[in-house]
Amino acid sequence: MIDYKHAMIIILVMGLMTLATRILPVLIFGRGEKVPDYILYLGRVVPYTAMGLLIVYCLKDVQVLESPHALPEIISLAVVVLTYLWKRNSILSVVIGTVLYMVLVQMVF
């Protein structure tokens, strides 16, 4: 028998915590008329650090020491970068890279 009331409480609590991570910075730094200069500076540069952080986060469970030694990831990422440098088309690179990756993990490795 599933305790649905308990499930609802868990969803609400986890939702509240997730919301806190997204809203608290705004409540703390974004309330006044003027946003602090330092926060504006972070706003300009953080996006340039965040993509690297997100890429590593996406790949956090990849095992380099075990077979296939991250080969599907390395090959597909190389293709994403090269096609992007070639055509500068984000959707094209995402589609080619993802299809290639799916083929590699499902059929090759």
Place this chain on the structure above:
Amino acid sequence: MGKITKTDVKAAFKTSLPIMVTFVVLGIGYGLLMQKNGFGPVWSFASGLIIFSGTVQFVSISMLGSGSIIMAAVTALMVAARHIFFSISMIGRYRTEGKRKWYLFYALCDETYAMLSRDDQPAGVNISAYRLLVTLFDQSAWVIGSVLGGWLGTALTFNSTGIDFAMTALFTTVFVEQWISSKNHIPAITGVAATLLCRLIFGPEIFLIPAMVIIIATLTLMRGKIEQEGGAVND
């Protein structure tokens, strides 16, 4: 923000398309898993509105039945902590959004952030309408996918192993674009190096938190150098 024009919808749709496709597929996977654990599409729908974070929602599944409330709170905080980082960097951009900014911040997932924190936004669009639409499209796709997964259940299964790579690829294209368009590569290198280092030291669970601390510290210490060299950005 004025009226939403066709141009805005088109631009937002184009930006969101790869995210929407992936979110529907990943959402289906989430909805299916919820269904298998005894929580139908209504639950996936509610969770997609209340939590709206794929990573938090996936880890929540195992806690819904009998998990401790304290553990659930701590887990959600740790998994979602990266959003602090993202929200801080959107305060400046969203300060003119009025009441709408509360929706924009509440629904600021990784992918929406990657698209809306870029400095090369499409030309000729009403930026305010564009932000709202991209955020809305992304969230809708995730919620629709999760409801479909719970509703149609196993009739929908196909081998989607590896589809989540689309998000890695998307972030990579933004990374390359930023690299080409900026003179100063300190922020980009810091992001990759600090996160990689922390992943190796702290393991796959909590590494983002020390990584963000190191990144913020580095950006703070290097502020003079980064801003003096024309910065990473041009806005």
